[in-house]
Amino acid sequence: MAKKVPVIEDHSTEDKIKNAARKVFTQKGFAAARTRDIAEEAGINLALLNYYFRSKEKLFDIVMKETMQQFVVAMKDVFNNENTSLIEKVEAMVENYIALFKAQPNIPLFVLSEMRTRPDKFASTIGIKEVLLTSHFFRQIVQVTKGRINPLHFVINLIGLTVFPFIASPLLKNIGDMDSTQFDALMQERKKLIPEWIQAIIKTM
Amino acid sequence: MAKKVPVIEDHSTEDKIKNAARKVFTQKGFAAARTRDIAEEAGINLALLNYYFRSKEKLFDIVMKETMQQFVVAMKDVFNNENTSLIEKVEAMVENYIALFKAQPNIPLFVLSEMRTRPDKFASTIGIKEVLLTSHFFRQIVQVTKGRINPLHFVINLIGLTVFPFIASPLLKNIGDMDSTQFDALMQERKKLIPEWIQAIIKTM
DNA sequence: AATCGATTTAAACAAATGATTAAATCAAAA
């Protein structure tokens, strides 16, 4: 059934701090996150944070780097599988990302926020860009959209349909009068629906 | 051609501060925005900010309230026009929101970020909820999706396809190797494309 | 011109916050 999204265990103090930082940073963003929040969340003394990671900034860099890697790791194999159709790749992507964000719902908004407010931190984005543009997946998109429209539209649509609901979840929960469980159920439905919608969109291209 | 999105003039000192606040808040978010940034942007002394608005918090509340109202104002008429089809409403919405966010690209991420990190500020969201759920637009959606799927999926898809690219614009500009002008052109294309895609999606529903 | 209230400024205050220090504790090696 639902795939297990691995959560890094926090046996060592270092991991305790890193996991607490991940939680506080993704929830509040870099600026609003206080080192004292992180220390408390980790159940350690404030000075320990600096002892292990030198500074809030350095701790953030590590958390962000690991977060970004999740995106690539989760997808690299799917992207480059030469034996699957475009729609099969779409199905796998939607499945994987919805599972990932069900476990860590704050990540999309966190990443995109920091990307806007602190673009300097994202030389690592180049990794994602390269992985995407050189992938079998992207070649299949170019084939489908050939000449007629910018293949980026396809990427935007796929990511948008998948990720946007997580970004807007407080608003959507309010509008739809849902709690987190009901929201998760809605996202489960989308695992099946999004590939169908993408299929329909392709036919117009 | 392109609609003029009105920008509030800043003749009075009060408006100068409010416009500067809007700019800094939407760019950096509440937590990262410093009152000194806002004062400098407005070209006024720091104390004036508190003289006119009492506190950073109160100034934020006003900016946020006005920002939220833009959403409703831009759409209320379209939503409740009983003489247009669902697709015609979709066309109008996409047109209006893309024009709005072309002029103020940071607004979507700003609103959704603050909505997550400071949900208390959003009793005003109820306004949007009511406007949507009681609208002719929503009744048309219910008709289309009748029984088969949650009408919220339709809303998510429409808003997602329209708004998500603005939220992810730094990432998309990087991937597509675009500057702001090229990005705007891509969004112009989407004005025509999104209604076609929504049409295709409806057929699967 | 004198007055009076609104506006603006420079300076300072107080709290919050990232970072450091020096000492205490612990765990393993000798």
Next chain:
DNA sequence: TTTTGATTTAATCATTTGTTTAAATCGATT
């Protein structure tokens, strides 16, 4: 047991930042 280095803590520092204060300036009214 003693020693030694790693780990942890309490306390403090230095800076940033939201806010306030008291004085200066401006503009209109008398």
